[in-house]
Amino acid sequence: MGKIRETMNRFLQGRYGYDELGKLLLIVGVVFYFLGTIFRSSTISLLGSLVMFYELFRLLSKKHWDRGEENRKYLKYKKLWKLRFEERSTSRIFLCKSCGKFIRVPKGKGKIQITCPTCGHSSVHRT
Structure with missing residues (x-):
């Protein structure tokens, strides 16, 4: 068990990881996937799966600058919409x-x- 953990830790070193945009993408992907399952729509399920795969891509990416820029843009627009609502x-x-x-x-x-x-x-x- 320790060897598997060590191998996973080595694989995940230098990866971007989880952030605010990642949380949103994961939630949206899961919601679309389950809606597609409930309504038996393969298109909606596929869309949910694609969103979750994109989140996995971001999570495992080694391009920290690019993923950080995406997250900063998301946070800026999130702040704008929060201010607009308030x-x-x-x-x-x-x-x-x-x-x-x-x-x-x-x-x-x-x-x-x-x-x-x-x-x-x-x-x-x-x-």
Whole structure:
């Protein structure tokens, strides 16, 4: 038993591992797989399996930088949607396309031009 454990530890050394995006992919994959099983849809089950295989690929990848970038992008958009949900009654929150900062604008002002206070990039949005 110790030899198997040692072999597994050597194999997993240097691998990326588990992160927030991995949790989401695993949950989505399992849900799609079971929905496909319940509704007897091979397409939905296949989609769930593909998502879980992609999570396994990410888990065993040695490209730490690429997997870390994917996770950082996911976390940024997760934060954006969380802010949008919390502020949904009073504000609209936009992401600056130039610098990536969050811009909070009062809701109900119509179509306005928004200028980022950090980088000065401007864009037109509906509030």
